[in-house]
Amino acid sequence: MRVLHVLDALDPAGEAGAYADMLRHLPATDTHDVAVLGAAPPSAGRQRVVAAPTAEALSTLLRDGGYGITCVTSYQTASLDVPIVSTSLPTRAVYWKSYDESARLRLGGSYASSTDDALLASSDHVAFATYELASLYDLPAGAAATVIGLAADIAPFVALRPPAATDTNCVLALGGTASRRHVRDLVAALAIVRRAVPDATVRVFGPGDGDDASRLAHAADEAGLAGACAVAGGDAAIAEELAHARIVAAPPGAPGSPVPLVESLAAGRPVVTTDPGHATTVIDDGVEGFLVPTGDIEGLAARLTTLLTNHALAATMGRAGRRRAARYSLETTAARLAALLASVGDGR
C-alpha cells in the first residue's frame, strides 16, 4: 500500500511535526511519502519527503504517484488546496483531525467552520485524535470515523527521573504568559501555596512576549513574591524544564493541544489543571493529577499545596501519569493509524 501524507510546512514543535514524528513508527511494509506544502521540506525521518510547494504539484503527484490513500492533516492546508486535490484524488482519503488551530478555536466555543465540516464530510474516513474532538463535529450519515489517539513523542520524558524528596518545590506552569488571567491566577495561587510551602516557586513555560513577562514580574512583586516567579519562555526545552519541576500547572483559557499535558505525565509529574473540560482527555481527577474549576484560585492553591507536601501521593500520581502517557506514544498511535489505513485501503 502506498500512502501520501499531506502536511503544512513542517514545524517541529507543531501538529505537523508531531504527525511527522509518528510516521517514523509506521510499519516498513507500506510506503509512506510526505508531501509538504508551502515550504522547503526538512527531513521527516525515513519517510520520503516529496516536495509539493503548490497545489498543482500536489495534484500531479497524486495523479502519477500510484497512491492508494491520501492523508490530509491540517485544516489550513486542506481549506486552500483540497478543492483541486479533491477533484484529482484517485485514492481514498483520510482526514486526520487533531488539535489544529481550527479545532482549538472550535473547542473554545467561539468558532465553527462549514469549510472544515465539508472537508471532514467528503473524506472516506476521519481519524480524530481524541473523543473530545470527535464530539465536536457532526458527520453526515455514512461517514466513517475513528478515534486514533494523540501522538506524543514521550521517550525524552519517560527518560527523566521522578522528582526526589530533596528537589526544589518548583511548579512548572504551562501555557505561557500570554493569558493575563493565567498569570493573575498563578500569582494569586502561589501566594497562598507559600503559606504552607515557603520555598515554592513557579516557572512559566510557553508563548508570551517581553511585555507579558514584565507583567508577570510586576504582579509577582506586588504580591510580595519577587524572585518566586520566572519565565522560561516558549523557546526553552520542555523536557529540561520538566526535569527541574516537581509538579505541573496547566492554564485556564482557550484550549491548546493536550500534548504538553501528555509530556508532563510521561515525565512522571502530576498535573493540576484549571481547564478541566480540555484536560479530561488525558487526566482523570485524582488519578494522574487534579482538575480544578477555572477561576477557583483557592482550589488551585490547595491542590498544588497537597502535591508539594504529600510526596507519596505525588509519586503515585506520577506513576499513573506515566502509564496514561504510554497510551499516546508515537508507537502506539502509529500502530492504530496503520490499522486504520489498512482497513481503509481494503475498502472496509
Next chain:
Amino acid sequence: MTPEYVAEIGTDHYLTPGEVAGIHDRPAPAAVWDTYRAHFRAFTGSRLDPQFWGLDSPIRFQGHPRVTPGTTVVIAGHAAVTPAFCRDLTYVRRHVSVWSSAAGAEALAGRGLAADLVIAQHRTDLESAAHVRHVRDRNGYNVLGGVPVVVADPRLPGALLAGVPDARLAGINAARGWGLWPATLTSLAVSAGASAVVLAGLDLATAGGRALDAVLGVIARTADIPFIAADVATPPEGWLQARLRDTPGPRGFPAVEMTRTVDASQEQRRARLAEHLRTAGDVLRTAAVFRSAALEARRHRDSRGDARLEDAWRQLMAWRRQRELRLAVQDGLGAGLLARAWREAPETVRGPLWRPVLLLTSELVAQGRLADARLAQREDRLSA
C-alpha cells in the same frame, strides 16, 4: 494602472482578463493577471465572509487616508521589533508616518513607540477568530482602542473593534492588497499620496510568503515613487533595499488625515445578504439534492449514482458562468470551496465523483443555512 485597478482584480469578481475588459473597458495587464493566477490561483478570498461578521460590523464609514505631500510611510510589522529596530525607528520617527498591523502596534507600544495608523485585517476568518481569542486572553485589552486612526476590514468580528471610537474608525477594501495586510497598507499609502513607502520589521515569508512578494511587486508598479524593503535580504520585485535608518523625509511629524464616506448601514448589509440569498435560492435547493445524491453514492460504494453525479458536477461547474450567482455565492454566502473549484478544478474528475460534489455542496448548503439563520437572528433582535 492604479492601486484601485489592482484592487478590482483582488475582489475575485472576474474569471478571465477578458471579463475584466468587458466590464471596465480595459483588460487586466497580462503580468498582473499572471501574478493573480500563479500566486493566488485566481482567488484571493479577500471578500469571503463565511461567519457573516460583516453584517454586525460597527464600521459606519469607508476611509481614505491622506498624508501631507512629501511624507514617507513606514509600514512596520511585528516580526523584528528588536532594540536595534526600535532605535532605527525612533531615529526616523520625526519625519515618517508609521503604519502598522494590530500585532505590530502592540509590539511597538511595548517599546514606547506609537503607530499613526493601524490596520485590522486578516486573511481568513480563522485568523480573525484567533485574534479575538488573543484579545480575550488579555482580559479584553485591545491595542486598537488607543490608536489615532484604525482602518479595518469590514469582515472582522465586532469584538475586535468594540473599543475603537467611531471617529477614529473607518472601513477599507481588503481587496486592495489581495487580502494581505502589508499589501493593503502599501496600496493605501500610494493612494494617500505618500512620497515613499518603506516596509520594516516584517518577515515577508511569514506574513504572506511568495504571494505577498508577488502582490507587493504588482502594487509597486502603480506609482512612480520609491518602494523600499528595509533590512530585507531579498526585496520583492520593484522594491529597493535600504536601511530603515536611511529613510528620507522632511522634519516634523507628518499627519494622517482621513476622508470618510458613509458606508452601507447594517440594514443595507442585511438587505444585500437577503438579495444574495434570493439570487442563490434555486442553486441552494439544487445543491442540497446533489449533496444527497453524493451521500447516497458514497453509502452504496458503487457507480449507480454516477450519471446523476456527472450531471451534478457539470452543473456545479456551469454555475460559474453566471456572474450574479457567482458573486452571491462568494461575496454573499462566503462559500470559498466552490469559488476555488470554479477557478481550478479540472473538467474531468479523477476518482469518485461523490467526493468533490459532496465537498462543494456541503459547504454551500451549510453557508446558505447559516445566512438564513443570521438574518433570522437579526429579525428576532429587531422585533425584541
